[in-house]
Amino acid sequence: MKHIAIGILGAATLGLVASAASAATLDDVKAKGFVQCGVSTGLAGFSAPDDKGDWQGLDADFCRAVAAAVFGDGTKVKFTPLSAKERFTALQSGEIDVLSRNTTWTINRDTALGLNFVGVTYYDGQGFMINAKKLPGVNSALQLSGAAVCVQSGTTTELNLADYFKTNKMEYSPVVFEQLSEVDAAYDAGRCDVYTTDQSGLYGIRLTLGSPADHVVLPEIISKEPLGPAVRQGDDQWYHIVKWTYFALLQAEELGITKANVEEMKASDNPEIKRVLGQEADTKIGTDLGVSNDWVVNIVKTVGNYGEMFERTVGSGSPLKIARGINALWTKGGLQYSPPIR
Amino acid sequence: MASQEILREEPSRGSFINDPKVRGIVFQAVVVIVLVALVWWIVQNTIDNLTRLRIASGFGFLRGRAGFDISDSAIAYSSDSTYGRAILVGFVNTLIVAFAGIVTATIIGFILGVGRLSHNWLIRKICMVYVEVFRNIPPLLVIFFWYSGVLSVLPPPRESINLPFSSFLNQRGFYFPRAVWGEGSWLILVALLLGIAMAWFVARKARQRQMATGQQFPVFWTSAALIIGLPLLAYALSGFPLSFDYPKQSTFNLTGGFQVKPEFLSLYLALSFYTAAFIAEIVRAGIMGVSKGQTEAAGALGLRPGSILRLVVIPQAMRIVIPPLTSQYLNLTKNSSLAIAIGYPDLTATTGTVLNQTGQAIECVLIMMVVYLALSLLTSAVMNVINARMALVER
Structure with a gap:
């Protein structure tokens, strides 16, 4: 299969290409003229191609933000769709520069896999979806003993599922596929009773099913799934650029800088806004990071601030209609918090 | 004496460089050195890169707790078992499906092969159409045909089809006591x-x-x-x-009894039916390879048609059949890795999951390669033994 081929290719790349990843990623990216960004093979709201073939979603927009920070142009990005299995090898081997693919941050991935997660762009949790028409009496995940559960292989979801049923002393039979589209098809065809993945994903998948209204997402959230972008270990400069791109998105929302008013805001009297937008005299914030001083202006002009990005891709402006919840800024009772840009 | 010496040296006349013996040794030495250098370079480079990227390596991860469940397991396995055990479960599943597939494909293949030489026009044509159809479709499509086209259109568990002996058939598989x-x-x-x-x-x-x-x-x-x-x-x-x-109806599924999952069924049926087409052609070639004189001579000795086939034709045909049959068995075993497309937990699928959970790409790919290689060599070895016993014994 294709995936094995990529696995072997990845292994071979690790073996053969000595210098690809060793030089500074920023220099490589500038030399080739675009950011190579790893995304999912299609998850509504996070990274999925639209009817014109352009990648849309929170994860895809984050890649554009990185491109805007580096080049001042959000279109200088190329997307590589990756399955759950391929994603880490692709990053390790230097095939992609950023992995922005609804990937859960765990200690194992941060250490043994040689990755560095830059932050949490979406706080998620694992949930269950069932067909309420076929299973009328079920309204809690604790009633699922004996069910056949569809899940994508090689994910933290698969591990949480095993733990959850074991802890609650329930039986289940896993139905496991490698591609999300195969899991969708099996669930839609009735091969399994339950679909489990990150709750945001369930809402997205529900829209693609035959009759979305028949399916309900059960209330239980069984795990913490902090989803965020990751880069390779061993290149602090690139790590900082990607990390502060994320923080800049949050800071812009906190300061009320939007896609529409970013030009006006440049002339603001507020010293903090001036500093963030690189309007302070002799500022070195951007150049110290390795990008231009108007990097935040470029980011916000391209994708807006974090709040705008969220509402456009998964929130009220999207078919998913997910509430901000814990993804609100810390000032509004959420978890999104940026260290000061100064 | 002198003239003999001159004769003996004749092939190596000319300069030292043109001596075929010397050249042979030099070229072989160069090839070996280049090969060793290449392997050394790849291994060294891999180690360097892994250290530089701070990726953990080695096979120690196999002792870690797997943490995921496997849908179909012939040996005891739970999420508390080790990664090594998970790979073993996959290996056993590959063995099961390969063995079952080989047996069934051989039986169907022999029937079809003999059928293609039948005197009955209808049987001959049916067998021919079967062979031509299955031989010219990629095996992955045959698997999808069985999985999506046949087994997933069966009724849901609550409306299972009742079969004799308290057996049931639904889209979750085949259940029997x-x-x-x-x-x-x-x-x-x-x-x-x-x-x-x-x-x-x-x-x-x-x-x-x-x-x-x-x-x-x-x-x-x-x-x-x-x-x-x-x-x-x-x-x-x-x-x-x-x-x-006996299997009984419960909230979600049938419980109790023995369940054969649709993933296994579709893979097993697809591999059997696909490979049978090739085996049929091999059998037909084998039978046609036995000269007509043999049949006529046996008939002249007074043997009945059944005995002629069993005692004269087939033993001679087997000598032609077995070597190509071996490669079909190897193909079937290797094709079983297509299981990943429909979620049957064979070696490729479980090792793939382990690869992703641990990130040990090189080690996992290496394990897969070594296991498939060993399996293929073992199959070849067994078939070689059979071949040696069938071979013409020269007296």
Whole structure:
């Protein structure tokens, strides 16, 4: 299969290409003229191609933000769709520069896999979806003993599922596929009773099913799934650029800088806004990071601030209609918090 | 003497560089050095890169807790088992599907192969159409045909199709009663083994007697009586210790009984039917490779058509059939890795999951390569033994 081929290719790349990843990623990216960004093979709201073939979603927009920070142009990005299995090898081997693919941050991935997660762009949790028409009496995940559960292989979801049923002393039979589209098809065809993945994903998948209204997402959230972008270990400069791109998105929302008013805001009297937008005299914030001083202006002009990005891709402006919840800024009772840009 | 020496040196006349012997040695040495250098370079480079990227390596991860469940497992496995165990489960599943597939494909293939040479026009044409269709479709499509086209359009668990002997068929698979062995059932197994041993002994004696005296003995019926009769007798003597666990309807699925999952079924059926087409052609070629004179000579000796096929044609055809048959068996085993497309947990699928959970790409790919290689070499070795026994013994 294709995936094995990529696995072997990845292994071979690790073996053969000595210098690809060793030089500074920023220099490589500038030399080739675009950011190579790893995304999912299609998850509504996070990274999925639209009817014109352009990648849309929170994860895809984050890649554009990185491109805007580096080049001042959000279109200088190329997307590589990756399955759950391929994603880490692709990053390790230097095939992609950023992995922005609804990937859960765990200690194992941060250490043994040689990755560095830059932050949490979406706080998620694992949930269950069932067909309420076929299973009328079920309204809690604790009633699922004996069910056949569809899940994508090689994910933290698969591990949480095993733990959850074991802890609650329930039986289940896993139905496991490698591609999300195969899991969708099996669930839609009735091969399994339950679909489990990150709750945001369930809402997205529900829209693609035959009759979305028949399916309900059960209330239980069984795990913490902090989803965020990751880069390779061993290149602090690139790590900082990607990390502060994320923080800049949050800071812009906190300061009320939007896609529409970013030009006006440049002339603001507020010293903090001036500093963030690189309007302070002799500022070195951007150049110290390795990008231009108007990097935040470029980011916000391209994708807006974090709040705008969220509402456009998964929130009220999207078919998913997910509430901000814990993804609100810390000032509004959420978890999104940026260290000061100064 | 002198003239002989001149003669002997004649091939190496000319300069040292043009001496074929020297050149041969030099070229072989160069190839070996380049090969060793290349392998050394790849290994060294890999180690360097892994250290530089701070990726953990080594096979220690195999002892870690897997944490994920596997849908189909022939050996004891839970999420508390190790990664190594998970890979072993996959390996056993590959073995099961490969073995079952090989047996079924061989049976179907032989029937079709003989059918293609039938005197009956209809049988001949049906077999021909089958072979041409299945031989020219990629195996992955055949698997999808069985999985999405046949098994997933079956009714949901609540509307299962009832089959005889309390068996059920629905989109979650095929369910049938599971035998529960009670006290004293070991006796049945012993009786079965005894029956097989005795049947083998009878067959040997009968052959010896036929060689010596020409008298025949009804070996088949005696063997059947021994192999079936003895266990039945033991079953009755030990007080009927066998009971059955029947599949029952529960909230979500049928529980109890024995479940054959649709993933296994579709992979097994697809591999069997696909490979059978190739085996049929090999069998046909084998039979046609036995010259017509052999059949005519056997007929002239007074043998009946059935005996001609069994005693004269097939033993000679087997010599032609076995070598290409071996490569079909290897193909089937390797094609079983297509299981990943429909989620059957074979070696490729479980190792793939382990790869992703641990990130140990090089180690996992290496394990897969070594296991498939070993499996293929083992199959070849077994077939070579059979081939050697079938080969023409030159006296």
